[in-house]
Amino acid sequence: MGLAQKVAGGDRRAAARLISLIEDGDDSIRPELAELHRNSGHAQIIGVTGSPGAGKSTLIHKLARGFRERGKTVGVIAVDPSSPFTGGALLGDRIRMNDLSTDPGVFIRSMSSRGNPGGIAKATCDATRVLDALGMDKVIVETVGAGQSEVAVMDVVHTVLVIVVPGLGDDIQAIKAGILEIGDIFVINKADRDGVEAAQRELEMMLEFENEKGPWRPPVLRTVANKSEGIAPLIDKIDAHWDVIRKEGILEEMERKRCRREVLELLKHKAVLSLLAEYGPDNFDTLIGHVASKKLHPHDAVEAILSKKRPNNKKKNKKK
C-alpha cells in the first residue's frame, strides 16, 4: 500500500514520512501527491500570519485546544522560512505544545524548505493536503510575517488570520504592508496592553475604507492568548468564515485560484530548469559574466537564453 493510501486510512506515521519526502522535494513521490490531491478537499486551511512577537504560536496553541474541545481534529503546520541566503533553517521545531502532542486528534509539524528556494510554499501546499487527507478538520498554517514565502503560503489557505499587537497595529506602516487585503479575520492579541482601543479604531477605519463589500466583512477581534481570553469568539468567526465561503460559491473560485497559482509556480520552476539545461551551465555562466560586467542588460541575457543564442566571448562582438 502506498503512503498516500495509508494516510487516507489515518496512518500518522505515513503522514509524517510523506511530509518529509515532500520537504526533500523528492520527485519519486509524484504519484503519491496525485493520490493525496484526489483525497483532499475536506479540511478548512487556516493561515495565521503577523509580525514576530505578535504571539502567533501561543494563539495557535489555544486555537487548537479550542477546536479539540468542539470535537474537531486539528493539524498544525509551522512554516519556518529558511533563508535563501544560506539555505538553512535557523532553528528546528518551534512550537512546543506539550499538552497536545499526545492527542491523536492533533497532528503538529514544522516545515523547512531545506535550501530549496521558493520551495516552501509548494511543500506547504502539499503538506496541507497530507493533513487534509489524514482527516484533519482544521489545518492551521503558521508563517512568520517576514520573508518572500509569506504571501505564497497565504495563497494556499482558505481563511487568513492576521495577528497584530497594540502599539504596532496602530502604526501607519503596518497598514501599508498589504495585510488589510489578505486578512479575513484580524486579531489584536495581547489586548490587555495599552493602545488596544487605538489599534482597533484604526484597523476598523482602514478596513471600512479599503475592503470591497462582499459576503464577508473582516472582523477585528481581541485576544489575550496566553490567558486564553477571546479564543471562543475567534473560533466562532473562523467557523463562520468557512460557512460563508462554502455557501457563497467562493470556495470553488478560491480552489481554482489556488490551483492556478500552484501550477504557474511549478511551471516557472520546471521551465527555467529545462531552459538552463538546454542552454548549458558554462554558456549561462559566461552570459552572467557579461551582465555583471555591464556588457549585457539582464533582458538581453534572457533573450539569448530563450532564443538559444550562445554567448560570444569576443568583446568586440558584444558591443553593438
Added chain:
Amino acid sequence: MGLAQKVAGGDRRAAARLISLIEDGDDSIRPELAELHRNSGHAQIIGVTGSPGAGKSTLIHKLARGFRERGKTVGVIAVDPSSPFTGGALLGDRIRMNDLSTDPGVFIRSMSSRGNPGGIAKATCDATRVLDALGMDKVIVETVGAGQSEVAVMDVVHTVLVIVVPGLGDDIQAIKAGILEIGDIFVINKADRDGVEAAQRELEMMLEFENEKGPWRPPVLRTVANKSEGIAPLIDKIDAHWDVIRKEGILEEMERKRCRREVLELLKHKAVLSLLAEYGPDNFDTLIGHVASKKLHPHDAVEAILSKKRPNNKKKNKKK
C-alpha cells in the same frame, strides 16, 4: 537624446519619467535600460528592512541628512509592496522629507508594482540603476518587513540594514525570520525604550552563533532616529561596509549573484508567458479546471503544458 542619456547627464525629470516607465513595465524602454545598466556601478545601494513600526522612514530621513552633511548625494526608493491579492498599492507616497525635497543632491521616489506581481523587485532593481546613473552616491531602498518581495528586493542591494526595536528584537521569533543571515548592520532603533540591553545582548549572541567568520562582522548599533541620536556612527559603519566589500573582492561576486538572480527572475517570467501563449488560454483554463476538480495534480498539469499535450475533456480519459 534618449532618457537614459539625459539621466547620465544629471536630468532629474528624465530620471523621474524613466522610473515611471519602469513601474509600468513598458517593454519599449529596454534599450534605455541597457544604456542605464552600462552607466551604473558607482553607487552604494543600501537596503533598509525591519518590522512595521520599527521607524525605518524616520531613520532613512536622518541617514539621508547625514550623508548630505558629508557631501554625498542620496537617492531614496521606498518600496510599497502592492498586494498581489488586489493588485493595488494601499496608499501613495509614504515618505515625506520636506527639508530634503528641495535639495538637488537628494532624489526621493516611492515605487509600487502597479499590479504586476513579482514585478516590484525587478522594477526596484532598474530604479536603483536610474539613481546610480543619475550620479547619486548612496541609494537607500526601504522595504516593509512583510511581503513576498522583501527578500527579492534585498537581493539587489549591497548593504542590508536590519532595524529592530527593543521588546521585539529580543523575541525569539524575530530571530527565526531569517533576518540574522541577511543583515550586514543591525540597528536597534528607539533605543531609549526599555529592553534595549536585552535586545542587544540577544542579537549579539545570535550573531556570534550564526554568522560565518568573514571579512565583515555585522555590528549591532543603537539609534533614536526621531532624536537624531546614533546617526553618525551608523553612517560610519555603512561606509566601512562599502569599503570592505570593495576591497575584499566581495563586490564583484555580489554583482554576479545579483545579475544571476535578476536574469533567472526575468527568465521565469518570460518563459512562462511564452509557454502559456503557445498552450493557449482556453486549454490552460480547462487544465486548471481539472486540477481544481482533483482530476489532475498540479505536477501533471505542468507536465502537460511543457509537453504541449492538450487537456482532454472526456473524463474517462483523464483517469489513468
